[in-house]
Amino acid sequence: MRVETSVLQFNYREMLYSPRNFANFVAYFLKVMEEVTYQGLTFEPYIRREEIAKQVHRLAQDIKRDYANEKVMFLCVLNGAFIFAADLFRACDLRDAEITFIRFKSYEGMESTGSVKQIMGLTEDITDRNVLIVEDIIDSGVTAVQLRKELAKHNPKSVKMVSLLFKPESLTVGQGPEYVGFEIPSKFILGYGLDLDGLARNLPDIYVLKEK
Numbered sequence: 001m002r003v004e005t006s007v008l009q010f011n012y013r014e015m016l017y018s019p020r021n022f023a024n025f026v027a028y029f030l031k032v033m034e035e036v037t038y039q040g041l042t043f044e045p046y047i048r049r050e051e052i053a054k055q056v057h058r059l060a061q062d063i064k065r066d067y068a069n070e071k072v073m074f075l076c077v078l079n080g081a082f083i084f085a086a087d088l089f090r091a092c093d094l095r096d097a098e099i100t101f102i103r104f105k106s107y108e109g110m111e112s113t114g115s116v117k118q119i120m121g122l123t124e125d126i127t128d129r130n131v132l133i134v135e136d137i138i139d140s141g142v143t144a145v146q147l148r149k150e151l152a153k154h155n156p157k158s159v160k161m162v163s164l165l166f167k168p169e170s171l172t173v174g175q176g177p178e179y180v181g182f183e184i185p186s187k188f189i190l191g192y193g194l195d196l197d198g199l200a201r202n203l204p205d206i207y208v209l210k211e212k
């Protein structure tokens with residue numbers, strides 16, 4: 001699903017005479033009231049929890065169909081993917097599925113550092129197993145490439161990736177994920193596991209940095 005940054009337009013002068021403009025004004029005002037600030041930056045609602053739940057459910061149907069006759073090990077990439085992975089893992093409802101975790105870090109503030117640090121390694125043997133990497137977001141693709149390289153050393157039977165979000169215009173290396181929830185423009189977002197220096201992971205909706 002492709003998500004664009006929504007633009008609510010209204011004209012102050014015409015606002016009182018046109019019901020459509022008035023409705024837009026009310027919608028804009030309600031949105032402003034829902035804004036959140038972190039480190040002096042303002043973020044506005046972008047993807048609501050209901051939309052997220054709908055995409056998680058759709059992804060789960062696809063994954064369930066593709067792994068119906070195979071055992072699969074979900075590999076959640078910490079920290080960002082932990083909320084998505086928990087929702088997706090339950091929604092897939094695959095009897096023989098397992099989940100394990102790995103931890104990478106590539107972002108400082110709102111920028112990719114361009115290099116990926118592995119903070120916590122694999123704790124399970126994935127040799128000859130089907131691995132489904134669960135990511136929150138694919139941005140430059142650097143983390144995904146490093147991860148796939150690392151996994152290949154252990155000779156898994158198959159490796160696929162599911163990412164809740166994907167910024168295709170930011171991809172500089174590798175390929176996009178096999179399963180994608182939302183394709184979004186190259187803007188900084190947070191909430192539903194995604195953070196700004198550790199903050200905002202607990203927001204149930206996703207927010208985007210407000211343009212000045």
Ligand code: IMP
Pocket residue numbers: 080106107112135136137138139140141142143144187188189190194195196
């Ligand atoms: P990549 O290696 O550039 O693809 O970045 C992947 C990681 O950067 C993701 O797993 C996130 O943890 C983080 N990241 C990328 N874009 C954003 C964003 O818009 N908000 C918060 N974190 C992000």
Ligand code: MG
Pocket residue numbers: 077078079080081136137
């Ligand atoms: Mg991440």
